[in-house]
Amino acid sequence: MKNIRLALAGALLGATAMAAPAHADVKIGLLGGVSGPIAAMAPAMIDAAQLAVQQVNDQGGILKGEKLIPVVGDSACNPQNATDAATKAVNIEGVVAIVGPHCSGAVLAAANSVAVPAGVVIITPSGTSPEISKLDDKDLVFRTVPSDDFQGRALARTLLERGTNKVAVAYLNNDYGKGLAEAFKAEFEDKGGDIAGFAAHEEGKASYRSDLAELANGGADTLVIFDYGDGAGLTMLRQALENGFFENFVGGDGMKSDAPIAELGAENLTTFTASSPVGAKSDALDVFNEAFKEVGGDPDAIFVTTSYDAAFLAALAIEKAGGDKAKVAEALRSVSDGKGEVILPGEWKKAKELIAAGTDIDYKGAAGDHDFDELGDVPGVYALFKVQDGAFVVDTEMK
Incomplete structure (x- = not known):
C-alpha cells in the first residue's frame, strides 16, 4: 500500500509539473494618477504604456515566451498613495520594473520608500521636478521626460x-x-x-x-x-x-x-x-502615432509618447537583463545609448532576436532617443x- 501511494504521488507530481508553465509571467507596474489632479490625463498615458505591452505579447512575449503583465496602480499624484501603490506592486505583485508614477512628489516617495530599497527600476514618463535628479537612487530612477x-x-x-x-x-x-x-x-x-x-x-x-x-x-x-x-x-x-x-x-x-x-x-x-x-519629428514618432491611432488613442495627448517609451524601454531592459531585476538598470542604459542596431517603436520581434544573438541595440523612441545621462535624465x-x-x-x- 505504501508503495502504491508513493507511486500515485509521484504520478500526480509529474502531471502537475507537466501542466504548469515552465516560467511565470513577467510583471511590470504601471503607476499613474488615475485619481487626483491629473485624472483627465492619466488614461491616455496608461493606454500608451499598454500599447507597448500589447506589442510585446503579440510578437512572441518576453524572455522565453512569457507574457508581460501590466499591474496598474493609482498613485493619485500623492506621496502616500504612491508609496502604497508601489508597495503593493513590488512586495505583493512582484514587478520587475515600474513605469511611473506620473507626478513628481509621487515619484520621490515611491523611489525613496519602496523601489530603491527593493532594487527595482523606476521609469517615470512625466515626473519632471529637478528634485528627482538629486535622488540618491543607486542608479534606479530614470525618466523619459526632461526635467522641469x-x-x-x-x-x-x-x-x-x-x-x-x-x-x-x-x-x-x-x-x-x-x-x-x-x-x-x-x-x-x-x-x-x-x-x-x-x-x-x-x-x-x-x-x-x-x-x-x-x-x-x-x-x-x-x-x-x-x-x-x-x-x-x-x-x-x-x-x-x-x-x-x-x-x-x-x-x-x-x-x-x-x-x-x-x-x-x-x-x-x-x-x-x-x-x-513634444516628440521630436522622426520616423519613430510617425510609427508610434500610427500605431496609437489604430488602437483608438490620441497621439497628441500629453505624455503619451513618453509613457509608451517608458514601457517599451522597460521591456527591452528586462529582456536584455534576462529577467534579473538587479541587471535591469544597466540593461536600460545599454539598449538606448546610441550604439547598436536601431529599434523603432513596435519592433519587439526584431529587438528580441538581436538581443538573443548578442547584438547591441539602440532604441529610438517616439519622444526621442533617450540617451540617459548620469542622473537618468534626458534632454527634451x-x-x-x-x-x-x-x-x-x-x-x-x-x-
Missing part, C-alpha cells in the same frame, strides 16, 4: 521672445510646482524679464481670489500658472477669468489638460497657452500650445 529645469527655462525664453516681459507667477506648493516655477523665475530674470509677483498656493481651496488679487497688484497683465488643469490650476484660471485679474494666461505642462476646455469653454481660453514636451523638445477648435494645437516651438 529645461522646461521652465525654455518657457521663460519663449515668453520673452514673444514680447512678454512682465509676468506674475502662481505655483502649486509641491515638488512639481516649485521646481518648475524656480527654473522659470531664474531664467526669466536672468534674461531681463520682470517677475511682478511670485507666490505658492495650496491644493484644494475653494477660492484663490485673494491670492490672485495680490498677484495682480504687481501690474502684470500675464499670469503664469504652474499647477494641474484638473486641480487647483483650473480653479485659479476660472476665478482669474471671472474677476478680470489678468488678460493673458500661461500654463506649464500640468495645465495642458482637457479639463479647462471642457469646464471653461474654448471661447474663454483665447488668451491661454500652455507649454509641453518643447512647444507652446494654444486652444483652437476645442483642442490644444501647437502655437510655437520652444527653444
Whole structure:
C-alpha cells in the first residue's frame, strides 16, 4: 500500500509539473494618477504604456515566451498613495520594473520608500521636478521626460521672445510646482524679464481670489500658472477669468489638460497657452502615432509618447537583463545609448532576436532617443500650445 501511494504521488507530481508553465509571467507596474489632479490625463498615458505591452505579447512575449503583465496602480499624484501603490506592486505583485508614477512628489516617495530599497527600476514618463535628479537612487530612477529645469527655462525664453516681459507667477506648493516655477523665475530674470509677483498656493481651496488679487497688484497683465488643469490650476484660471485679474494666461505642462476646455469653454481660453514636451519629428514618432491611432488613442495627448517609451524601454531592459531585476538598470542604459542596431517603436520581434544573438541595440523612441545621462535624465523638445477648435494645437516651438 505504501508503495502504491508513493507511486500515485509521484504520478500526480509529474502531471502537475507537466501542466504548469515552465516560467511565470513577467510583471511590470504601471503607476499613474488615475485619481487626483491629473485624472483627465492619466488614461491616455496608461493606454500608451499598454500599447507597448500589447506589442510585446503579440510578437512572441518576453524572455522565453512569457507574457508581460501590466499591474496598474493609482498613485493619485500623492506621496502616500504612491508609496502604497508601489508597495503593493513590488512586495505583493512582484514587478520587475515600474513605469511611473506620473507626478513628481509621487515619484520621490515611491523611489525613496519602496523601489530603491527593493532594487527595482523606476521609469517615470512625466515626473519632471529637478528634485528627482538629486535622488540618491543607486542608479534606479530614470525618466523619459526632461526635467522641469529645461522646461521652465525654455518657457521663460519663449515668453520673452514673444514680447512678454512682465509676468506674475502662481505655483502649486509641491515638488512639481516649485521646481518648475524656480527654473522659470531664474531664467526669466536672468534674461531681463520682470517677475511682478511670485507666490505658492495650496491644493484644494475653494477660492484663490485673494491670492490672485495680490498677484495682480504687481501690474502684470500675464499670469503664469504652474499647477494641474484638473486641480487647483483650473480653479485659479476660472476665478482669474471671472474677476478680470489678468488678460493673458500661461500654463506649464500640468495645465495642458482637457479639463479647462471642457469646464471653461474654448471661447474663454483665447488668451491661454500652455507649454509641453513634444516628440521630436522622426520616423519613430510617425510609427508610434500610427500605431496609437489604430488602437483608438490620441497621439497628441500629453505624455503619451513618453509613457509608451517608458514601457517599451522597460521591456527591452528586462529582456536584455534576462529577467534579473538587479541587471535591469544597466540593461536600460545599454539598449538606448546610441550604439547598436536601431529599434523603432513596435519592433519587439526584431529587438528580441538581436538581443538573443548578442547584438547591441539602440532604441529610438517616439519622444526621442533617450540617451540617459548620469542622473537618468534626458534632454527634451518643447512647444507652446494654444486652444483652437476645442483642442490644444501647437502655437510655437520652444527653444
